[in-house]
Amino acid sequence: MGVEIRQAGESDREALVRLLDAAFMDDPVSCWVFPDRAHRGRVHGAFLGVFLDVALSEGRVDVTEDGSAAALWLQVPAGVPEEDDTPVRMRETADPDNERAELVGRLMGEVHPHDRAHEYLLLIGVSPDRQGEGLGTALIQPVLDRCDRDGVPAYLEASSARSSKLYERLGFAFTGRTVELPDGPPMWPMWREPVR
Template sequence: MGVGIRVAGRGDRDEVVRLLDRAFQDDPVSRWVFPGDDHRRATHPRLMAAFTDIVLADGRIDLTEDGAACALWLSVPADPHGSGGTDTDADADEAGDDGFAQMREAVDPANERVELIGRLTAGIHPSDRAHAYLWMIGVDPARQGRGLGTALVRHVLDRCDREGLPAYLEASNARSRALYERLGFETAGRPLELPDGPPMWPMWRDPRS
């Protein structure tokens, strides 16, 4: 049986935030950003809400019909100056604002890791070719292992293949890295080693004919 997928809208915002919060509470990178369990439970939803708002405004969120999984995508053009980063980062620079510092202030002002994770991932983001960027994919923990994440990613990769568009992501744990490898992604360069934290693997997929 196929997985029903639709594009999420503003009315789905709170559902997406709750889903991402459940999916990433115990993710190694989330535990690094918010190392205390009580503090993470209280503050982690704010970061998921910030991510959701960015992608609702500038990208696309695919949501399974049953609300059990979602994928956040951004379309990243080639940067002729090779400065890296996404459209969102560029817009912040043009406005004279520091988007990473603003996110930290909105989410958890005393937590420098909220800002640092954005700066570090932006620093390794490829900029020489336009691509689809899979920012996050979240599956309800009670529904993991049933192919929902694979269906969501393939949904966009099929379009990438038709349009000749590469795709990029950062895998935050070994399990997701293995999934992406099965879908045709390859590790692109050395892992990003978070200070006193887990590795993140930049991964790239060229379109298939």
């Protein structure tokens, strides 16, 4: 049985924030940004909502018809990017006194390749009770198929060793330089060349 996927819109925002909040609540990077679980529970959704707003306004958000999984994509052009205020908005929106809420975005930006246009998987979240069912692959594969047809590479940062293995199965390879969060977990930038 196939997974029905549709493009999300602004009317889906509230449900998507809840989904992303639940999906990333125990993620190693989220736990580093917000070490106190009770505090994380109060601000985490607002933090992830900044990523969602960027994808809704500048990219696309694919969601399973039942709302159990979503993928946030951006098309990144080649060349030096304009100044990005997203890390500042992440901090100001979610947790103004927490420098990690901004630092994580800045460190990710430092390793993001810009020499070629590419599809950027900003985030993919699956409801905790549905993880392991192949929903992530079902969301990612159509975009990768399009990348292959159009000759476009894809990029992402894996936030755990477990997720990096999923992405390897989809053709992504570690770029060789981790994102080093001070006293925190590594993140694995991964690149996928189009398959011809």
